[in-house]
Amino acid sequence: MPQLGKLTVSRQGFGSMGLSHNYGRADDANSLKTLHRALDLGITFFDTATGYGKGHNESLLGKAFADRRDAVTIASKFIHRADGAVVTPREAVEASLARLGVDHIDLYYLHRVDADIPIEESIGGLGELVKEGKIGAVGVSEASAEQVRRGHAAFPLTALQSEYSLWTRDVEVEILPTVRELGIGFVAYSPLGRGFLAGAEVVEADDVRNQHPRFQADAIAANTKRREAIERIAARLGVSKAQVALAWVLSKDVVPIPGTRHIEHLEANWAANDLLLDQATIAELETAYTRGSTFGTRYPANRLSQVPPEPAAEAALA
Secondary structure, eight states, X not given: OOEETTEEOOSSOEEOGGGTSSBSOOOHHHHHHHHHHHHHHTOOEEEOXXXXXXXXXXXXHHHHTTTOGGGOEEEEEEOSEETTEEOOHHHXXXXXXXXXXXXXXXXXXESSOOTTSOHHHHHHHHHHHHHTTSXXXXXXXXXXXXXXXXXXXXXXXXXXXXXXXXXXOGGGTTHHHHHHHHTOEEEEEOTTTTTGXXXXXXXXXXBGGGGSGGGSHHHHHHHHHHTHHHHHHHHHHTSOHHHHHXXXXXXXXXXXXXXXXXXXHHHHHHHGGGOOOOHHHHHHHHHHTOTTOSSSOSSOHHHHTTSOOOOOOOOOOO
16 A cells, blocks of 8 residues: 555545536535445545635535544645635634544645745644644645755655646656655646546536646647557557556556546546556557647646746657
C-alpha cells in the first residue's frame, strides 16, 4: 500500500470534485452509491475541498462515511480567499470539520499558494492545527519546487497534489524530483486528462471544460489525433483507454485520484491497478505524449497565474 508520510492510502484515491462541481449536474443519491462502491472496491483515500460546490462536497463525503469513518482517509483543501474574505487556516479547518462531521481531517492542503500571503505563514498555520490534533498532516496543491521547499521548511509536508497525466507532464522537470528528495508524497489529480484521455466528450453547457483551451474545437481535433496511441495500445492489450492512461500514471509511483460519477467507470479505473505496462509500452506512450506537446494550455488564461508556469517543451523522441 502506498505511503504519504505516515498515512497509508489505497493505490488509487477518489477525486470527489465532479460530484459537486465543474462537470455539470450531479445527483446526490447516485453520488453516495458511487462513494460507497469505491470503498467496497478497496479505495480508502478520498479527496475533497472547501471550494467544491461551496462546501457541498465535504458535506456529501461526511454523509457517505458517517458510519465508516475509521475505514477512510479523508483529504480536504482550502484557499485563503473565498467570496471576497480572507480565510485563515484555523477558520477553514473548523468549517471543514463541521461539514464533514468529523473530529479530525487526515490530510489538509493549501489548495493554491496565495500571492499575497507567504507560504511559510500558510503552512505554519496548518502545522499548528496538526499539533492540536484537528488535522493529521499538511499538504499543498499546485506549488512550485521553490514553494515546496519553503513550505516544507516551515512545517513538514506530507503530500503535494498537482495535475499529472500523459498530457500534463510538467511536474517531471523540477517538482517530482524535489518532493522525492524531501520525502514528500505525490498525489496526481486529473490523471485522465479531465476525462479526455479516456474518450470523454464535453456535452453539458455548464461543464467547466467548455472554457478550457484544450477542449476547444481546434485543440480537440489535434489532441484526438494524438490519442490514437492510447487507443492502439488499449486495443492490443484488450483494455480501456482509461486503464492504459491510469496504468501509465501508476507506473510513476504516485497516487492518482481519478474521479467519476459512474460506477462502471469507477470499477474500470480500479482495475488499472492490475495492468502493468512494460517498458516498451511506456516508451511508446511517452513518445506520443512528449512533455509540453499537448495542444492548448491546461487552464484558461485567467487561472494560469494560480499554478506553476509550464517549463519549456520537451523535444520529440526519435
